[in-house]
Amino acid sequence: MAKKDKIKAEQEFLKTYSSDAFEKPSVAVDLLVFTVEDGKLKIVTVRRQEYPFKGELALPGVFVGMTESVDDAAKRGISEEAGLEDIYFEQLYAFGEIDRDPRMRVISIAYIALVPIEKIHLRTGLRSEKTELTDVDALLSSKEEVAFDHRAIIECGRERIRSKTESTSLPFNLMPEEFTLPELQKVYEILLGKKLYKANFRKKIADMISETDHMTSGDAHRPSRYYKFKG
C-alpha cells in the first residue's frame, strides 16, 4: 500500500485541522451517582468553593484526559469522588451549549451510576470540594440554584432512571447482594414515585430473582425471605 500517499494525506489533514490550527472545546464528564438512602433517591453532589457559582450545588466531574477513553474518565471520576469501584454506570447524554460554563467552552458528557448505599464512602475530591448526598426530588422541586446547567442534567438523569425502571432490571444495581422483596419494592416505588401493588410487583420481577435459604428475623411480624439478583 502506498505508504507515501498515506503520510502525505495525513500531513494534509493535520495542516487543515491540527492541534494548533484550531481552538478546541474542553471535554469533561459530569457524574450522577445515584443511591437510595432513608427512603429517598439521592445523588452525590459537591458544593462549589470557587466562582463561578460559588456556594452552589454542582455535580462532580473530571476532564477527559488524552490517555483515557470517555468511559474510563467516568470510571475515574466515580472512583475519585465517591471512592467506588466496579459499579454500574452508563452514558446519559452529551451537553454541548456554548455558554454552559462561563469560563470557557466545555462540552460535558454526563454519566449516571447506581450504587447501593452500603458501598458509598464519600471522599473529598481533588479540588477539595465537600461531597454530600442530596435528595434528588427535593432538589428538583425546590428553587435552589444549581451550578452550570446541572439542574437540567439532573432532570435528564432522573428521567432516565424512571424510564429504565419500568422496562429493565436497572434498580437491582441499587440493591445489596441480598435483599427482601419488600425492600426491593420500596426502591422501585421511590424510583417510580408511586405506590405499587405487592402481588403485581412480585409477578413482574419474579423471573429476575432467585431465592436464598434464609429469612429476616427479630421483627414483630412474619419474616421475609432474602433473594438475590438473577441475571
Next chain:
Amino acid sequence: MAKKDKIKAEQEFLKTYSSDAFEKPSVAVDLLVFTVEDGKLKIVTVRRQEYPFKGELALPGVFVGMTESVDDAAKRGISEEAGLEDIYFEQLYAFGEIDRDPRMRVISIAYIALVPIEKIHLRTGLRSEKTELTDVDALLSSKEEVAFDHRAIIECGRERIRSKTESTSLPFNLMPEEFTLPELQKVYEILLGKKLYKANFRKKIADMISETDHMTSGDAHRPSRYYKFKG
C-alpha cells in the same frame, strides 16, 4: 459581590486548566441521516477519498466549532452533507475511545436524523467526498469494511430507530406531509424488520393521525385515504 475574588478564582482555574496547559481532544459530530427508499432503510454515507480508510464507507461528520453548540454543529452538518433544513434529529451517543481515529484524538457525538426521501438532495461535502444512500441492513449484515468505528455507530443508530419505532411516533418523520396507511405500515415494517397485521397496526396508530378528504386514484383496486400526522 466580591468581583475581585471572582476574577482571582477564574485566573486560578485557568492556570490549572487553560487552553494552553493541556492538550485537548477534538470534538466532532457524526451524522446518521436515515430515510426510506425503494422499500429499504438507508443512510447518507460518504466514500473516503483519503487515508486512513481510503475508499471505505464512512459517516458524514463535522468538527464542532467554538461558536456553535453541539446541536448546532449537527444541524450544520446535516445541511452541508444532505442539503436539508428543518428536519427531525436527536443525539444518539458519544463515542470516546482513544484510538477511534488513528490520526488524532477525536471524540465523536453521533446524531440521528430522519428525512422523507422526497426532501433529500445529496450534496458533495466540503472535502469533496461523494455522498450516497446506503442500505443499512445490507451493510450491517455484510462484511464490508467501514471506516473508523462507524459500523458500531450505525448499529447503535439502527437499534435506536427500532426501539423508538415501537414506542413513539418517530417513523412519522420519514413520511411526507400526507400519506396512506398502507404506505405508513410499509415504513413501520421496514423499521421493525417484520410484517405487521393491518388491523392491529391501524388500532395502534389510530390516535396519531387525522384523515384528509382525499384518496388515491388510478390504481386497479380500492382507493386509499390520505392521512396527516396529528401531534
Next chain:
DNA sequence: ACAATAGTGTCTGTGAGACAGTATCGA
C-alpha cells in the same frame, strides 16, 4: 389474642396478535 407485615389467589379490563370477513376500485 393481637398487631404488624409477608406473601398468595383471582377477577377484570386493556391491548397485542391472529384471522376472517366486507368494500371499492380498474380491467
Next chain:
DNA sequence: TCGATACTGTCTCACAGACACTATTGT
C-alpha cells in the same frame, strides 16, 4: 365478473391493575 388491494369486526390470550384473602412472627 374478477383480480387486487383497502378497510373492519372480533376472538383469544397475555399481562397489568385492583383487591381480598391467608400466613407467620413478637408481644
